[in-house]
Amino acid sequence: xxxxxxxxxxxxxxxxxxxxxxxxxxxxxxxxxxxxxxxxxxxxxxxxxxxxxxxxxxxxxxxxxxxxxxxxxxxxxxxxxxxxxxxxxxxxxxxxxxxxxxxxxxxxxxxxxxx
Numbered sequence: 001x002x003x004x005x006x007x008x009x010x011x012x013x014x015x016x017x018x019x020x021x022x023x024x025x026x027x028x029x030x031x032x033x034x035x036x037x038x039x040x041x042x043x044x045x046x047x048x049x050x051x052x053x054x055x056x057x058x059x060x061x062x063x064x065x066x067x068x069x070x071x072x073x074x075x076x077x078x079x080x081x082x083x084x085x086x087x088x089x090x091x092x093x094x095x096x097x098x099x100x101x102x103x104x105x106x107x108x109x110x111x112x113x114x115x
Contacts, residue, residue: 001110001111001112001114002036002072002073002074002075002111002114003072003073003074003075003076003078003079003108003109003110003111004070004071004072004073004108004109004111005070005071005073005079005106005107005108005109006068006069006070006106006107006108006109007067007068007069007070007104007105007106008054008057008058008066008067008068008069008104008105008106009058009066009067009069009099009100009101009103009104009105010055010058010059010060010061010064010065010066010067010099010100010103011064011065011066011067011098011099012063012064012065012098012099013063013064013065014063015098015099016042016065018098019040019067019098019099020040021098022095022096022097022098023038023040023069025091025095026038026092026095027040027071029086029089029091029092030071030082030086033081033082033083033085033086034073034074034078034079034081034082035071035072035073035078035079035082036072036073036074037071037072038069038070038071038072039069039070039071039072040067040069041067041068041069042065042067043065043066043067043068046066054066054068057105058103058104058105059103060103064099067099076108076110079108
């Protein structure tokens with residue numbers, strides 16, 4: 001089963017084009033080191049929750065949009081090796097995120113069911 005890296009971030013709504021430019025460059029590097037697919041999703045219907053929600057999870061401000069993204073890897077070993085390569089890659093080190101990375105939440109996930 002594939003391995004997934006997931007990410008949620010608050011991105012300045014006016015900076016959508018800058019986010020997409022950054023994502024295209026970064027995603028190409030992920031594919032280069034073994035990722036199968038990178039998906040970027042711009043929040044369109046992100047409701048407020050009663051206890052918590054995606055906006056609160058990333059402390060999104062009124063002028064920001066929640067972005068939900070994931071990277072599909074063939075397996076965890078490929079993911080771990082890919083990330084190791086990327087952390088040493090000068091191209092990745094020079095990239096500036098067009099959003100506040102301190103409010104980004106992310107993690108790696110083992111696929112347990114796929115229908």
